[in-house]
Amino acid sequence: PRGPRAGQLPDTRAAIAAARRLDGVDPDRVVLWGVSLSGGHVLTIAAHDSGIAAVVALTPLVDGLAAGLLAARHTPAASLLRSTATGVRSKVGSRIGRGANMIPLVGEPGDIAALNLDGHREGYLAIAGPTWRNEVDATIVLELGTYRPGRHAASIRCPVLVQIADFDRSAPPHSAAQAAFRARAEVRHYPCDHFDVWPGKDWFEPAVTHQIFFLTRHLADSSTPKPDTPEVSGDPVSPLPPH
Template identity: 30%
Template sequence: MVPVLALLPAVIALLGAAIVIPWDKTLNTEPFPRNTTATENCGPIDDLQYSRRTVYFPSKGLQLEGWLYLPKGIEGRPPIVVLAHGIAGQKDMGLHPFAEVFAQRGMAALVFDYRNFGGSEGEPRNWVSPKRHLEDWDSALDYVRSTLGAEVDVRRIGLWGTSFAGGHVLVTAAKEGSNISAVISQVPHLSGIEASKKSLKNRGIPQSVRLFLAGLHDRARVLVGLPAAYLKVAGPPGSNSFMELPDEDMHLYLAKHPEHYMGGWQNRILARLANELSRYNPIHYVPEVKAPVLLVATTQDALCPIAVARRAAELNSNVQLLEKDVGHFDVYLGDLFEEVSVAQARFLVEKLGAIVPVHEPAEALPLL
C-alpha cells in the first residue's frame, strides 16, 4: 500500500496544474488592459433641451466616470436621477436614451460606470461583483450630495437600474430609507437562488458544475499571483457563458451596444462571479424600501423570471408593477423603449416633483 505522504507531491502537482492551466477551453486568461482612448460617443452634448458633461468622483480609491445631464428651460434646481447598467454593462450600452428622456422632462441625470468598466478606473477589467457595485452606488450618491448641491436638488433623488442594477437600486433604496424619493427597477435581477435554479434547469448538472469550477479556477489563479480567468458574458446555449442566449436574444443584446466601446470593453467577465450569483438576493430587501418603486418586468424574460417580480410587488405596497409581454432585452429598443421610458419619466416627474419644461420633448437621439 502506497503511503499517503508519498502521494502528496503528485497531489500538489495536480492541484498546481489545475490552477495554472486553463483546463476549460471556454476560459480566457489573456491580458485585458484598460483602453483610455476616447470613443466617438463619449463627448459632451449641448442640446436645445439639455446639456451633458463628463464628471469624475472617487470610489474606494479609484475614479469613477459619469455623465451629468442638466435640463434647460426650467427655473431652480431640478431633481436628479442616478442611473447605472446591469451585468457587465456600462453607460455607453444604451443608457443615454433613458437619461435623455428624463432630462427632456426637467430632471437632471447622473449615469455612471462601475469600477473596472467603461471610463472608470480599475483593473482587472470587467470585474462584476454585487458588493463592489453596491459600494459604487453609495459613492455616486455621496458625490451627488457633496458636490452637486449648487446644480441639483439633493433632497429629491431617484434611482434607476436595469437587469443586475435593477436589484442594486432596491438594495440601495432599502439602506437609504427616506433619503430616496423614487426608484425605477427595470427587468431586475431579484433572486440569485431562483436564477441559479433556472440556470441549473437550462444547463443541466454537468454544465452548471463546469461554470462553478471556472469561478474557483479564477479565484485560485489570483491567490497565486496569476492573471485572472474570464468567461464570456453572453454566448449561445452550451457556450459556458454567464448568459446563454438564443440567436434572437443575442441580436437584441448587441443591438444596444456602440460600434466602439469605452474602455475597450470585451465580451467577457471575471469567472469568479459564478461563485457569487446565488448568494445575491435583492428581493430580501424589498420590504424595507420606503420610496415608491416602479418595477418594470417582462413576461418572457429568460434571465429574470416574471414570477419573482410579481412576488416582489406583493412584498411592499410601495411597489407598482408594470408588465410587458416581451423578453428581457426588448425594453431597450424601438417602440417598446419609447413606451417604457415615457412611463418611467411620468412616474419620476410625479414622485420627484419635477417641473416639465414648456417645450415638447424632441425625438430621441440615436442609441449610443
C-alpha cells in the same frame, strides 16, 4: 466588471455620493434606475439610503438562486458545468494571487458565458458602446447563487416602480413580483422576454413611457399638473395606488 458585493454596489454608492455633490443637483431628489442585475442593486441601496427619492427597477434580477434554476431549464447542463468550473478556478486563483479568470458576459447558446441564451448576445451588442468589453469575472457565476437583493425590498420607503417581463428567461418574473409586493411598488407587466424592453425592441417605448409617467407623478413640484395615465397599447396593468 467585478461582482455585486465586491465592487458593483460600492461603486454605485460612490456614484450616488458624487452626484449629490454636483452643482445644481438636489441631494434629496436622487432617483435610482437599474435594469437586470442593477435592477436588484437599486433595491438594495434604496433600502439602506433614506435619502433616495424614487426607484425604477426594470426587469430586475432579485434572486440569484431562482435565476440559476431558471437558467438551468434553458441551458445545456454541460455549458452550466463549464461556467461553474471556470468560476471556481477564478475564485481560487484570486485567493492565491493569480488574478481572476474572465469569461464573456454574453455569448451564443452553448458558450461559456454569464448569459448565453439565444438573443442575449445580439441584445447586448445592439446597445454596446465603443469602449464596452464583453467580459466579467467568472466568480460572478458562483456569487449570484447567494445574491438576493429582493429580501431588502420591504425596507424601502420611497416610491418604487418595478417593470416585469412576464416571459423573462434571465430574471425570474415571479421573484420580481414578490419583491415588488414587499416594496409596495407600482408594477407594470410586459408580455415579452428580458431584452425586449431594450432600445429597438417592441416594448422599449411602453416601458419608457411608464417610467416618465411614474417619475413625473412622484417628483413634479406642486405647481406642475399631475399627468394622466398613459395610454399604451397592450398594457395589461394599471398603476397601483401611490404610496
